[in-house]
Amino acid sequence: MLLLLPACGLHAQALHGTVLHDSLTTPMPFASVGVRNKPFGTVTDAQGRFSFPDSPELTSQDTVVVSCVGYWPVRVPLPALRQQHAALMKLRPRAQALREVTVRHRQLRPEVLGHSGKSGMARWGISSMSQDSTGPRDMRGREFGTFLRPARSCYVDSFNVYIESNPFRAVRFRLMLYAVRDGKPATALLPDDVQFVVRDQRTGWISVDLRSYNLQLEKKQPVALALQWLDNDTPSAERWFFGIPAVFPAPLHRVFSRNKSQAQWTTFPMQPSMYLKVQSWQE
Known part of the structure; x- marks a missing residue:
């Protein structure tokens, strides 16, 4: 593991x-x-x-x-x-240009962009074993994600991630979507702050509806999809583990991670259980 x-x-x-x-x-x-x-x-x-x-x-x-x-x-x-x-x-608030509202035409096909499997030899997360004399290590600000490249231009319907184990009553995440430059996440693409909370030790597939943001990805446009850990409570159990599974090794896929919001990115040959549901239009 x-x-x-x-x-x-x-x-x-x-x-x-x-x-x-x-x-x-x-x-x-x-x-x-x-x-x-x-x-x-x-x-x-x-x-x-x-x-x-x-x-x-x-x-x-x-x-x-x-x-x-x-x-x-x-x-x-x-x-x-x-x-x-x-x-x-x-x-200071950054002025945002109003997004164009695009009417979705009829020639659309639902597709999955990313990995929809829920098993793997690797895990991303934290456990009660990863601590020092001050207690559990601080996950706040840490980011983890995967690179995606749509085969066709598409609209984004939802974000989905599989949580295998979860000891927390509440974990807050921020969803991040980046443009890719030199093989690393670069400019943030989401115009709004998209946060969600996973409650009551919930496991399995977690879905976040993104249709209201009218996100569009261009054909062959590489993007980086990530979660940023924002906050969590303290588990009551002495032994615990939070984890998202990932296929490892995965030579054709890469994940990226950084410890804090301004740290250097690192990449690994893995494919996590994380994907976007999209509506691709036919050419």
Whole structure:
């Protein structure tokens, strides 16, 4: 069994801050906070607050990036964050061009884009065994996904992922869709922040309806489909495991992962139980 688990060190000090909407009055929950090109960071809580361990690996040249879908990112030099007990950051809304509403013509065929199987030798997730003296490792901000390339132009109906094991009463995810550049995820394609919560230790196929977003993928356009882990409760059981299965090895397919929102991407020859339901039009 292959486990893709985050690496996180133990440090006495922490970096703190609060992220607000540009109005200065409303907190920004579940915004991504990460150190550019390094595996350090977290996600803000429901009150817009964040805290993550400082590290000797972080230098005065590093930059902390705060971001959220639909907002301009904020960049803060690491020394400035270290000097403030609780830094205050504001995210300004990014103006979005209105999406065209396209009437779906009749020559459409339902298809699956991705892997609809629910078994495999590998797993992506976290377990009670992956912890240090401070407790379970922090999954917040971690991303995992797969590369897709539609054979025909299509509309996206839904996102689907298979959860094999789940000890949590609630796990919150953000759905991400990226354009691909140089074999890695690049520009975010979703104009809206798509979040969903898996409740009550639910397992099996989880589906998220995306028809209202009017997403269209072009023929042969490579895209990267990902989940970002935002939040979770603490399992009551002493031994537990959360996992999404994946076929391994899968030489013709690749998955990608990063520990935090600004870390470097890594790829593996795997194919996870994750797919899009689409309506492809005939040429």
